[in-house]
Amino acid sequence: MDKILVTGGAGFIGSHLVKRLVSDGYEVVVLDKLLRGNKLEKDILNQIELVHGDVRDRDLVHRLVKGCRYVYHFAAVLGVDIVADNPVETMETEVIGMKHIGDAAILNGIEKVIYASTSGVYGHSAIEKSVTETIQIDPRTSYAIAKRYNEIYLAALGEEKGLQSISLRFFNVYGTAQDTRMVIPRFFHQALMGKPITVFGNGEQTRDFTYIDDTITACYHLANQVKGAEIFNIANEQEITIKDLAFAIKEITNSSSEIQFIEAPKKRYDFEVERRIGSSAKLKAAVDYQPSTQLKEGLGKLVAYYEEEFSAKV
Numbered sequence: 001m002d003k004i005l006v007t008g009g010a011g012f013i014g015s016h017l018v019k020r021l022v023s024d025g026y027e028v029v030v031l032d033k034l035l036r037g038n039k040l041e042k043d044i045l046n047q048i049e050l051v052h053g054d055v056r057d058r059d060l061v062h063r064l065v066k067g068c069r070y071v072y073h074f075a076a077v078l079g080v081d082i083v084a085d086n087p088v089e090t091m092e093t094e095v096i097g098m099k100h101i102g103d104a105a106i107l108n109g110i111e112k113v114i115y116a117s118t119s120g121v122y123g124h125s126a127i128e129k130s131v132t133e134t135i136q137i138d139p140r141t142s143y144a145i146a147k148r149y150n151e152i153y154l155a156a157l158g159e160e161k162g163l164q165s166i167s168l169r170f171f172n173v174y175g176t177a178q179d180t181r182m183v184i185p186r187f188f189h190q191a192l193m194g195k196p197i198t199v200f201g202n203g204e205q206t207r208d209f210t211y212i213d214d215t216i217t218a219c220y221h222l223a224n225q226v227k228g229a230e231i232f233n234i235a236n237e238q239e240i241t242i243k244d245l246a247f248a249i250k251e252i253t254n255s256s257s258e259i260q261f262i263e264a265p266k267k268r269y270d271f272e273v274e275r276r277i278g279s280s281a282k283l284k285a286a287v288d289y290q291p292s293t294q295l296k297e298g299l300g301k302l303v304a305y306y307e308e309e310f311s312a313k314v
Contacts, residue, residue, distance in 0.1 A: 203243025235278025
């Protein structure tokens, strides 16, 4: 049975990945600081090794990497407000963590590092109909700049040391176990609680939302089929305004909440882009797969989940 390390494996995307890995018979070790809680289900916890720690801890990282086939490096500081308030920790977690992962992977002959990057690296340059991995990028935030640095660092490790890697540029992943710092669970919470659904600005900014199951499937195919040091978008290729998203969630929950447009905090400025939609053409060409869950279908899958989650908190 192959052993796999997942950093950040107790988080939103990481927990879904761990569940998939366990179901397919892998031996899984999770390294997570648990600052945002533990999203791993109880039955999964009984089947893995969960280590409470920090990717900036060199000795710990080197110990956990030993004997692994792959490392999924998903540990990061997340959330616009948290990143804006903690730029140093954000960048140190990315850069120092990647240094330790890279060193340990090379020392221990790890087959591949799969890294969670972000569509945020496109920044304000993401104005084409559908951005590809080859366009000129414009990272502006500490988070996006550090993610781009790590993409370049992995490419350099591939060129000099032969380390295989895949950098995943996620486009607005959504699904169960995501907390209300993110827009879709926040809108669901507001709608189901009868509170105003708050939209920053005029709501005309667009995003490309990718369902979690599609995201994990794409990660899986890339890890098992692609060689070298590569970068891939994981995008649904569907553009929707945040205003239309708010109305869609209001409708699907039969909510009486009003849609309220508010001014975005100044510290969010560099995170706010007017348009973002990704191309998964490279992904499709490489592994013959691309995300296909339509947003309406994905939101429909979440209604019962959020109704149960938020009603339990009342």
